[in-house]
Amino acid sequence: MxxxxxxxxxxxxxxxxxxxxxxxxxxxQKEVPAAAKEKIDLWTG
Known part of the structure; x- marks a missing residue:
C-alpha cells in the first residue's frame, strides 16, 4: 500500500x-490449500 x-x-x-x-x-504458518483460499467464510468471522 x-x-x-x-x-x-x-x-x-x-x-x-x-x-x-x-x-x-x-x-x-503452513501452506494453505487452494480450496481453502477460495472459501471466504473460513477467513472472515
Missing part, C-alpha cells in the same frame, strides 16, 4: 458517527 496514512484516514472517515473501524491481519 503506497500511502498507508491516506488509506487509514479514508477508512476512518466512512463509518457512521459512533461506528468503529476494525482491521485484522491473518497469519498462517
Amino acid at each position: 503506497p500511502d498507508r496514512r491516506t488509506a487509514l484516514r479514508e477508512m476512518a472517515r466512512v463509518p457512521k458517527s459512533g461506528g468503529r473501524l476494525q482491521i485484522a491481519d491473518i497469519l498462517v
